[in-house]
Amino acid sequence: MAEFDEASEQGWMVERPFSSDMGSFVDEPMGAAMFVDRARIVRRLIEAATSAGIAFVCAPKGFGKTAILLQCAASIRTSSTTYSGKPARSVALIGGASLSAPDLFERMEQARMDCEHPEGAVLLIDGVPACTDSEAEQFIRRMRTYREHSMTIIVACTPPARPIINAVGDSYKMSAATLKVQPAEYAKWAKALVISPTLDVYQLTLGIPALVSALGSLAAGEGGDEHLDCAVADLYSEVLAEVARIGGSLSRLMPLLILLEAGRIADLERVGMRVAGPVLRRLIREYPVFHFDEDDQSFSCLGTHAGVPMRVLRSTICADHPELLTKAIRIHLSANRVDAAIELMEQSCTADQILEMVGSYPVAFTLAGRSSFVRTAVAILDAEAAAQIDVGVIAALYLSSLSSGDYRLARSAARMLCRRASEIEESIDPKDWACVLAARQLWASCTGIDLPELSGDYLRHAIDDRARLLLEHARSERELLAQGSADVRDVPALSAAQITGQAQLNLIDVLSALDGLVQTSIVAGELAIRDDDRLLSDLTRVLTTRKLAPIAARARAVASLRRLFAGMPVVDERAFCDMITVAVRESDLEMQLFFMVADGWQSLAVNQLVNGRFRAQQVLRLAASEHSFIRRWAELLERTAIVLNSSRVTLREEAESLNLSHLADDPAEAWCVALQLSAARFDSDLSAWFSLNRATLLDEGFRPVVRLALALAAARSAALRRLIPTDLAASYLFQTDEETGGSLPSGANIDLVSGIVEIGQLEIKLFGGFQISRNGHHLTSRIWHRKKAGILAARLTLSLGAFVGRHVLSQELWPSADMRHARQSLYTATSALRAALGQVKGGPQYLLTQGEGMALNTNYVYSDTAEFDVLAREILLQRTGSTPRPVLDACLKLEQLYQAPLYVPGTADITFFTRMRDSYASRFADCMVRGMELAFEDEDLVVASWLAEAAFKLAPRREDVLRWVMRILSETGRKREVVDLYSAHLQYLERDLHHEPDRETVRVYEQVMSSGGLRAFQ
Structure with a gap:
């Protein structure tokens, strides 16, 4: 009997004698995975097919149907007896996918005639061609006829052949889910393909054989993730082409799911796309190529999110189905997945389409921290087009301008909204407008950004969670600045996933979290801040990258405030000053006063006593009576500065004039007097004053700032520290331990130098010779084969923090060369320096270039000359x-x-x-x-x-x-x-x-x- 081998699942017709040595004739359509023994599935299929007479293996391409048929053929042909006890049966294999229906029927008949004992033969058909209704009926009759003559037929097909399968109701059906690599057999695959044990196999592949086969190359380093992404993209491309040929609901649903990448089925209903239950069940049963959670009806695609092959596939879908692109973007925005929507818009949308989406969802982009996207979309418009943009786009521009600190543009947008107030109710959803009004409350002190008043019916039921949380933040911020404490409810923790880009940034959560951090610092005096400090640093970097200057300044100021009140080294001396600048631009007096007094305390911490006292006097002069909390901070700040910068004779003279017979009106007055007496060494008077005003002095809400004052006063507060009750000592004295990350020990000031050392990853030493270390390891002379690279590094180190012009460097390093050759030599030395420092794309950028200037990055470079300064x-x-x-x-x-x-x-x-x-x-x-x-x-x-x-x-x-x-x-x-x-x-x-x-x-x-x-x- 003649047998046929398969070169692919799409069809093969190379005729040669059958052999039990599969490797001698298989063209390896799945590579090494073709030879993985799937005995359990093969045995189950043969037994069921022998019992039923007809069996179907139905799955999309990539599920290893060809390999299963070949292993069935080998198993049957090499068995000494059949399962019925008769001699080994004849086996015929036909590749039918590339044939026409008549050709397939002819090959089937020819195979039957070639069998020596047709009544015991097994006919394996790999692929069913597209058939008309009459051809399908003929195919079914032919299979039934063969079965009546005791032949066994096993057909491997794809889901479009489902009508034929359903028509043969008394046949055995093996689904795509059965063909997946099961945990019990995975060890064979891992051994055959050399798959790394560290891979999350089912998360990456869902057990689909073609994708599991791709893991072998990933583990061996032959292409990495890109190889797997190519396999995933190929799988999805085949599935999309297949469902497109048969049409129907799946041909519209599957491309949309691939565009969305992940989400919930309910998200589709947000834009009016209802997915019927039968369609969803058919998708899960016939095309199990998505991660799907039946409990919450969520789904996700395979492959790497940023992989090039999948991006190309999605671009193709957008080009072929522009209507699906619009739906996918609207689904993302309705589900508040703004980053995913922006990625699709930047990849495939025109400028007009982008503006249309911005106008439809004016709030979503700003609350996701993507204000720069809105401003960029509007910036390309000329004056005439800008005057005709949708009022929703203007509202989006208003919000994005406020969050990015462009108050001049916000005022222009506010004037445009007032002129076109009649269009707002028709164009903007009431809930979105309520968020715009709530955001206005965040910048309540700004002038010229007032919004038009609309009808009460329009806003009656407009408040949603977003507006409520924005108003809650505005309220808590005012209370914190006015009273020093607030009822901060439902404060979320800073999300590392949001900050690192693994999840979408949520500005409402960020602002609320900053409120909570300020509260715990100035009221509770929290000391264990290491994790939050790192997250705040990362958050600042993200906000700065997204050009959200006011919020980035706020994050920096909160980080510095927490470090100050935890007694940690000062690493950002400009944080409070920059926040004061923001407050001045926003005309926010309370915020300005708060951070002025915080800057004064920081000045004392770095021994700038005159500046600290000056800040206190500024605040006391500007603060009104309602700013009692800030005034108390300033009073204690001024007294601490005086104590630190006055002789003991002066302190004793002032202490002698104090009236110690009356009760202090507030904690600030009580501690100011106590600190003066302690510094003057009037111990008896201090003891009496402490006893008389004990309740006021030990006020719980004033402890964090007192702890800072006592530490900064050092030896001059020693007598006062001894009077603090033992059980409360931990609340008033900094403790040096690993849990708090280090703090101010009594009698010492904050170590500014140690803060600088912690920042750098690259250490350059120039005193006594040239030496560079990275992460504690010396960079040896081997990598400094170009001497000028080392000289360039030393020259830039001496100008650390400033850019040095290329012209200056060229003249200094190659004084005898002409300018053209000197510039060429500088380029070579710069490249050699980057290589010596280990600077790579995506890693720390030690060497920065800007215009005609070059500099070392102070975020990563520390030098002994900087510490000397x-x-x-x-x-x-x-x-x-x-x-x-x-x-x-x-x-x-x-x-x-x-x-x-x-x-x-x-x-x-x-x-x-x-x-x-x-x-x-x-x-x-x-x-x-x-x-x-x-x-x-x-x-x-x-x-x-x-x-x-x-x-x-x-x-x-x-x-x-x-x-x-x-x-x-x-x-x-x-x-x-x-x-x-x-x-x-x-x-x-x-x-x-x-x-x-x-x-x-x-x-x-x-x-x-x-x-x-x-x-x-x-």
Whole structure:
């Protein structure tokens, strides 16, 4: 008997003798998956087909029907006996998909005649051609006739052949779901295809054999996700072509589901598309190519969301079915999946179609954080077209302008809405207009953005959850700013999924979450903020990217407020100032005052005492009596600044004039007096005052700001801290532990330098040589084969935070080359630097370019020169009156940091490097002199001697250094060394400079030599 092999499921007619060695004749339509033994399904099919006489295997392409038929043939042919006990039967295989119906009938008859014993033969037909009604009836009669002659027929077909299957009611049917790879047999597939055990197989493939086969390439690294996406796109393309040929409801439903990617069946009804139950059941039964949850009627497509093959397929669907594109976008917007709708619009819609969608859903885009999309859609219009746009588009533009901080455009949109007020009721849904009115309340202080008043009937039932939550946020924000607390209900937590882009951003949730975070900071004084701090940082980045400047400034300010009240290092000194600017632009006095007083507290935390007091005085001058909460903060801020920046004599004089016999009117007055008494060391008076005003002092709502004041006052609040009850100590004192992420210990100020160190991932050191580390690992010299790349990195490090022009860099690095060659060399060095730093697309961008400028990204790059600048600023700009210990600590850090003079390269124009080296050396000596002065005054001769040695080693010829060294040597009983130093200095001046020492130097020397005391080391 002659057998036929199959080259694909679409048909094959290569005739050759049958062999039990399947690998010798199979053209592997599914690759290695063709050989995976599916014995359970094969045995079940053969048994059922033998019993019924006729069996159908019905499934779309990709479910392995051909492989099943071939394995059935091999199983039957190689069996020693049939299931009825007779000798092995004859087997015939026919590929029918590419044949016409008459040709198929002819091949079937020919196969029957070729059988030596037709009554025991098995006829396998892979694919049924398109048939007319009469041809279908003839096919059915022929199969029944063969069955009557004891032949067994197994037909593999696709769902369009369902009428034939239904007509043969007494046959066995195997569905597509049966052909899926089952958990019990998956081990065979994983072994044969070398599938990684870490893959979520059924989430990726639903067990469809063709897709499971694609996992082998994904695991082996042969194409990655793209290979699987191609297989998914091919599967969907075949299914779409198939349902398009037969028409009906599925031909409209399936393309729409693929466009939507995910959702619920109920979403389709939002735009008037009702999916009948029989159609849905048919989809699930005949085409199980979607994830489908019957409980909530939700669905999702296979494949990677951003995969190129699926994007191409969806573009094809949009081109072939433009009406489905519009429906899909409306379904997304009705279900509040704005990001998905925008992706479809950007991919396939015209500008007019986009404006139509914006006008139909004026609120959805702004609440999803996509204001820039609305503004971009309107920006392309000319003046004439802009005057004729739909009033819904104007409302969308109004909202997007407010959320992005363009108040001038918002005023223009408000005027247009007032002029076209008669169109609003006809064009805008009442619930959307209610959201617009609620958003107006968020920016209630802004002038010129008032909206028209409409009829009461139009707005009677317009309030929905969105408007209610917006009004709730506006109310809670006002209460927080006016009273310091609010009844913040239903506050959602910050969603990491929204912030990272895995879920759609919801501005209502963001604003409500920020309210809750402010509440827990200034009222509850929450300390464990690490997770929220990271999320706020990510949220700020997302909001900034989407050009939502006012909300991004709010997120930054909330993050800084929480860090401040948790005692963590200051990492964003501009956050409060930027929020004050936003408040000024919005004419929001309460918000301006709130963040001014917060900026004052932060100024104290970074030792800017004058600025802190100035902020307090500003607030007290501008705040009205109804701003009692803000005024109390400002009063305590001013008193803390005075305590930190006044001598003890002054503090005692002021404390003596206090009236301690009356009760304090509020917690701010009580704590101001207590702090003054503590700083003046009037311990008895302080004890009496604390006892008299105990209830007021221990007011629960005032504890977070008091805790900050006590920590900043350091040693001057020590007596006051001792009076706090033990059971309440945790509420008034910062504790240093891992849970809170670090805090202000008593007697120390916030460490600004440590905050800078935490930001960087790349560390560049230039003192004592050139050295770069990434994540703690040194970048060795092997990657610096281009010397100019390292010099470029060092040059940009010295200008960290500023852009340096390419012209300047070209002249400095290649001074002897002409400009064209220098620019070419700079391009090569820049590329080499990016490679050395490990900068890749999608990763941290260490090197930034902007116009003609280049700079290192301060978000990822930390340098010892930047830390030097911070420490030097802290040392040299330290205000008088505060304790010297923080400055001395900074001096010791600086001495440790400045290991050697600044790195100067051996090639190129080194003028800039030498100037910077001299500048750093001079500032280092200035800082050491300042440190010696404070240590000498504090009688800490150990630190003074250490700093003196470092300063003299670097600048032995500076006379201010010499003077302090002589003083310190004298105090430690080393006058002989003073004589030697002074004599050597005189010889240097006479021999090299022909000059005499300064009068002050001579005076110090004479004073040192006339003194006779000796201080012991402390």
